[in-house]
Amino acid sequence: xxxxxxxxxxxxxxxxxxxxxxxxxxxxxxxxxxxxxxxxxxxxxxxxxxxxxxxxxxxxxxxxxxxxxxxxxxxxxxxxxxxxxxxxxxxxxxxxxxxxxxxxxxxxxxxxxxxxxxxxxxxxxxxxxxxxxxxxxxxxxxxxxxxxxxxxxxxxxxxxxxxxxxxxxxxxxxxxxxxxxxxxxxxxxxxxxxxxxxxxxxxxxxxxxxxxxxxxxxxxxxxxxxxxxxxxxxxxxxxxxxxxxxxxxxxxxxxxxxxxxxxxxxxxxxxxxxxxxxxxxxxxxxxxxxxxxxxxxxxxxxxxxxxxxxxxxxxxxxxxxxxxxxxxxxxxxxxxxxxxxx
Amino acid sequence: xxxxxxxxxxxxxxxxxxxxxxxxxxxxxxxxxxxxxxxxxxxxxxxxxxxxxxxxxxxxxxxxxxxxxxxxxxxxxxxxxxxxxxxxxxxxxxxxxxxxxxxxxxxxxxxxxxxxxxxxxxxxxxxxxxxxxxxxxxxxxxxxxxxxxxxxxxxxxxxxxxxxxxxxxxxxxxxxxxxxxxxxxxxxxxxxxxxxxxxxxxxxxxxxxxxxxxxxxxxxxxxxxxxxxxxxxxxxxxxxxxxxxxxxxxxxxxxxxxxxxxxxxxxxxxxxxxxxxxxxxxxxxxxxxxxxxxxxxxxxxxxxxxxxxxxxxxxxxxxxxxxxxxxxxxxxxxxxxxxxxx
DNA sequence: TGCAGCTTGAGGTACGCACCTCAAAAAACG
DNA sequence: CGTTTTTTGAGGTGCGTACCTCAAGCTGCA
Numbered sequence: 180x181x182x183x184x185x186x187x188x189x190x191x192x193x194x195x196x197x198x199x200x201x202x203x204x205x206x207x208x209x210x211x212x213x214x215x216x217x218x219x220x221x222x223x224x225x226x227x228x229x230x231x232x233x234x235x236x237x238x239x240x241x242x243x244x245x246x247x248x249x250x251x252x253x254x255x256x257x258x259x260x261x262x263x264x265x266x267x268x269x270x271x272x273x274x275x276x277x278x279x280x281x282x283x284x285x286x287x288x289x290x291x292x293x294x295x296x297x298x299x300x301x302x303x304x305x306x307x308x309x310x311x312x313x314x315x316x317x318x319x320x321x322x323x324x325x326x327x328x329x330x331x332x333x334x335x336x337x338x339x340x341x342x343x344x345x346x347x348x349x350x351x352x353x354x355x356x357x358x359x360x361x362x363x364x365x366x367x368x369x370x371x372x373x374x375x376x377x378x379x380x381x382x383x384x385x386x387x388x389x390x391x392x393x394x395x396x397x398x399x400x401x402x403x404x405x406x407x408x409x410x411x412x413x414x415x416x417x418x419x420x421x422x423x424x425x426x427x428x429x430x431x432x433x434x435x436x437x438x439x440x441x442x443x444x445x446x447x448x449x450x451x452x453x454x455x456x457x458x459x460x461x462x463x464x465x466x467x468x469x470x471x472x473x474x475x476x477x478x479x480x481x482x483x484x485x486x487x488x489x490x491x492x493x494x495x496x497x498x499x500x501x502x503x504x505x506x507x508x509x510x511x512x513x514x515x516x517x518x519x520x521x
Numbered sequence: 522x523x524x525x526x527x528x529x530x531x532x533x534x535x536x537x538x539x540x541x542x543x544x545x546x547x548x549x550x551x552x553x554x555x556x557x558x559x560x561x562x563x564x565x566x567x568x569x570x571x572x573x574x575x576x577x578x579x580x581x582x583x584x585x586x587x588x589x590x591x592x593x594x595x596x597x598x599x600x601x602x603x604x605x606x607x608x609x610x611x612x613x614x615x616x617x618x619x620x621x622x623x624x625x626x627x628x629x630x631x632x633x634x635x636x637x638x639x640x641x642x643x644x645x646x647x648x649x650x651x652x653x654x655x656x657x658x659x660x661x662x663x664x665x666x667x668x669x670x671x672x673x674x675x676x677x678x679x680x681x682x683x684x685x686x687x688x689x690x691x692x693x694x695x696x697x698x699x700x701x702x703x704x705x706x707x708x709x710x711x712x713x714x715x716x717x718x719x720x721x722x723x724x725x726x727x728x729x730x731x732x733x734x735x736x737x738x739x740x741x742x743x744x745x746x747x748x749x750x751x752x753x754x755x756x757x758x759x760x761x762x763x764x765x766x767x768x769x770x771x772x773x774x775x776x777x778x779x780x781x782x783x784x785x786x787x788x789x790x791x792x793x794x795x796x797x798x799x800x801x802x803x804x805x806x807x808x809x810x811x812x813x814x815x816x817x818x819x820x821x822x823x824x825x826x827x828x829x830x831x832x833x834x835x836x837x838x839x840x841x842x843x844x845x846x847x848x849x850x851x852x853x854x855x856x857x858x859x860x861x862x863x
Numbered sequence: 864t865g866c867a868g869c870t871t872g873a874g875g876t877a878c879g880c881a882c883c884t885c886a887a888a889a890a891a892c893g
Numbered sequence: 894c895g896t897t898t899t900t901t902g903a904g905g906t907g908c909g910t911a912c913c914t915c916a917a918g919c920t921g922c923a
Contacts, residue, residue, distance in 0.1 A: 184909060195872045200911070208870060231573035231614075232909035235878045239911095268845065272573075353859040363705030391859065428746065475702075478860075483848060503610065506825060511860035517695040518820075518853035526879060537902045542881070550900060552890090574879035577908050581881095 183224040192220035203228065234273055241274040241301040243493050245330070246292065248283040248306065249306050252409075252436050253462035257482050258306070258331070265486035275492060290316040298323055302493030304343070306330040309379055314338050320497065326496035330489060331480075332380050340496055343489050345511045347380045347482045351434075353511055357476045358388075358430050359396035361455040366398035367429035370421055372405045372434035384434050385461070399429065401425025411440035418444050424437065430455035438464045442473045461514055469516045477514045483508060525566040529732050536560035576615055582645040583616040585835050587672070588634065590625040590648065594751075595804035600626060600648070600673070601825050607828035608849040609655065615625060616643075616832060640665055644835030646685070648672040651721055656680050668838035673822075674722050682838055685831050687775065687822045687853045689722045693729025693776075696799050696851055699818050700730075700772050701738035703797040708740035709771035712763055714747045714756065716777035726776050726801070741771065751781035760786050772797035780806045784815045802855055809857045819856045 183191075189199045194213060202217040209217075220226075233239075245262050247255055259278055266276030281289040289307060293316045296303070303325060307313050309332075316340040317327050328341040358369060371388065373381040385404055390403050405421060407414040414437045422428055424436045431454055433441055438458055445451050452472065458465050461479040468474040488507045493501045525533075531541045536555060543551045544559040551559075562568075575581075588602050589597055595722045603619055606784060608618030623631040631649060636659045649655045652673075659669050659680040669685040695724040700711060715731065717724040725748055734743050751755040760855070764770055773796055775783055780800055787793050794814065800807050803821040828842060830849045837844045 182909095186909090197872060197912095198870085199872090201871090204911070208914090210870065224889080229577075232577050232878090234909095234912070235571075235574050235577065235880090236912080238878060268848075349859060351911040353857065356857055356859050360703050360705070363702070400914050404743040481852070487848075506610075506829075508862055510823070510854065510862060512852065513693065513857070513860060515698055515855070517691060517698050517856060520850055520852060524879095528879090539882095539902060539904090540900085543901090546881070548882090552900060555900080571879055575881070575909090577878095577910090578882080580908060710869040 182229070183226045184229075185226075187224055188217065188220045188226055189509070191224055192217045215397075217322055227241050229501075233269075235442050240275060240298075241272075241494060241497055242299055243274055243276045243302050243490065244279055244280040244300055245276060245304040245489070246289060246307065247330075248280060250281045250283045250409075253464055254436065254460045257460075260488070261482035262304075262489070265483070265490050268487075269490050269494075274494060276490065289313065293317075295322055295323070298325075301497040302326045302328070304328050304330050304489045304493060305330060305334070305339075307334070308332070308377075309334055312484060326493060328489060328492055330485070332378070337412060341502070341507075343485055343492060343507065343509065345509050347383035348387035348390075350459070350478050350511050351384035351389075352391045353387075354384070354432055354459070354476075355388040355391035355514065356395070357478075357513065358432060358455060358457050359392060361457075361475055362429050364394070364398070364431055367401050367427040368400040368425050370402055370405065370418070370425075370428050370431045371439070372407060372418070372431065372433045372435070372437065373501050373512035374407055374409050374428060374437075376404055376406060379471065381434050388432060397402040401432075402428075404434075406435055407435070409436065411437065413419050414440045415444045419448065421450060422450070428454060430457065432459045435459065436462075436464075438468045438474065444470060446474075461512075469514065469519055472516070475515065479512050479514055481510050482510060492514070525568045525569070526571075527568075529566055530559065530562045530600075533566055547563070548691060569809050581615060582697055583614075583836060583839055584639075584641055585616055585618045585646070585832060586621055586638060586642055587605065587618060587642050587646040587831070588621040588623060588631060588649065589672075591622045591750075592625045595806055596778065596802045599725045599802075599804055600828070601823035603828035604646075604831070606826070607832050610829075611832050611836075614836070616836060618832065622769045628652050628654040628784040631655065635659075638662070638667070640667075642667050643839040644668045644670070644671050646670050646831045646835060647676070647681075648674060649676070650674070650675050650719075651676055662827075668835060670831060670834055670838075672732055672827070674720065683834050683844070683849075685827055685834060685849065685851065687851050689725035690729035692801070692820050692853050693726035693731075694820075695729075695855065696774055696801070696820050697730040697733035699820075699855065700738070700774060700797060700799050701734060701741060703799075703817055704738070704741060704771045706740070707771060709769040710744050710745065710767050712744055712760070712767075712770050712773045714749060714760070714773065714775045714777070714779065714783070716749055716751050716779075718746055718748060722785060723776050734848065743774075744770075746776075749779055751776070753779065756782045757786045761790065764792070770796060770801065775800045777801065778804075778806075779815065780810045784810060793800075803854075808861065814858070817857065821854050821856055823854060 185196060185199050189196045194217060198209060198213060202214050226470045228436055247259060262278055271411045290312050303320060305327060320327050326340045328343055331344040333342045371385060376382055389401055389477055390397055402425060405417040436439050456474045456478050461477050465474060469477060487518055492502055493506055527538060528539050531538045535673045536559060539557055540551060540555060544556050545691055589601060604620055621634055624632055632654050645662060647669060662669050662717045670685055671681040673686040713727060718724055733741055734741055744767060747759040798816045800816050800819045803819050807816060807819045811819060834849055
């Protein structure tokens, strides 16, 4: 009835508690035959280690690290905040999360910081661009036995243990469907704006967006991506310029930050409310824009889920435990004013 | 550096370990002055009880119960499945979840089952209609010190400790916005179909739907709700009849089950793909319908989150611990083909 | 046969906490 | 003041596991 304990295993296998312990914890000095006897007893009784008690005894604490690029984007601020909360929430589970911000453009600084992590680190969650330097840093981390998961933006499969985030291409496709349908069958062109097309995410989003627009909404033409490089003034300039050349713009797909600048620019041009606007990532700005009607929809991922999922996966990795893939699957969320959480 | 333990509290407060224990566990025989001395020490050191160790010592196990109406709807099957998985996932945290199915129409049977629960039950999650019998049963449960949370469909505030589910009215509003925008500014009428308008959820959804349709899409008229009572044949009959009388139907809002029957009916009438269809609850049927293009969007809540949230909240109630409201807030999810999880 | 080396058992300590008992100290009371 | 009552301390045991030591048993090999 009650859960079997190590003592039950010992009795069932006809060995001593010490031997069971040696087997369960991969300690040497046990004959292969005895090992399998114990393992059979474990299987027979359906024993599962009581992690709470084990961690208590082990005096183990998980030293997790999350590394994010620096920068004052609201998205990163939200992510950091979510990680921080997940970290303090998990404190009772003996996990301590340290958040590391590295200079956004300086992957060498990131690599150095990762190399400086103590061997006692039990896991690293990383949001970083996909460069050779980063790849090497990850490989070296993993060689040291430290699991690494990619956050938000995926890294090459072989270099990380897990990816936590949404499929950017599917997110782009989702944005396209909403854009197409919200435009209601009319013809015209669509403006796509990104911070930079050097980031993998932006490229994937754009790719997904184009796929669907081409296939399902042939009446709408997506113009070449405008890059803002994170500067509001640049956004204003390129949008103004683009709208001058293409007066038939029916919608704007804003793939990165800049919603306030965009709203201001459209207001100045007297175009507020005249086109469908779809953005990414729910932040205070986009939330406000949804409420005020400046944006029609936002495609996002839940930062809280992402952060908690990251910690869970890292813990599971550290414990060599299984991961519930379904639970860790992040959804591509569609947010409009009506389903905005209060 | 490390977390303070009860011993640290004892030293800090200048009392013995036994006294700290008495205070922490609300045991009698401690002077008010001493109690506050201990509490101050707790606050000063930022002590938080190690729940894992506490439960280990207490030999505590949580006996949770989830009661759902009987019936073969996919939604209920998914919910039960999700609860079952959440339960086995939480088994390592010493919670055992028993799932109780009661005859859908028989609230007396439900009341009897609830009354028969042992006093050792640590919490009940309940999906039930809002009737006096249910209300009394809940009141009596809570009088016995057993926390009760409402699942999916809320119960009157005073009778339950918590509600886990989405705001049905907001869900209806969300459906309306999608319906209106997907119809693309055209005029006509909208069919609304429910299993029964006796369920609180359906009424709320309809209310939210109407609010938005009236205010934002005056060109679209929502016809009176058709009730199917869960029978495919009824659905077919009422839909066929309704479409005969109203040839200008532009969209269908299916608030409950019946997607297969609806698809078949429309196919027979040669209307497949001719109108916007919006449904509720992601199930194998609606998922299939999204993939095949028979439905345009589904408004849903994540069963996995719901189930896990229910267990978390029940546990927190049992432990008299705080609840992270933000984490337990279920989202109204919008699902279209493009953001359907694989 | 004897000895080294491997394997196993027995038992202890610790983790942080709950819960129990008994005696001693302190406070309240008449 | 003595007596009763309340409050407190000291200490123990156990939860399920990890990890350590030491001695005893077993194995194979020269």
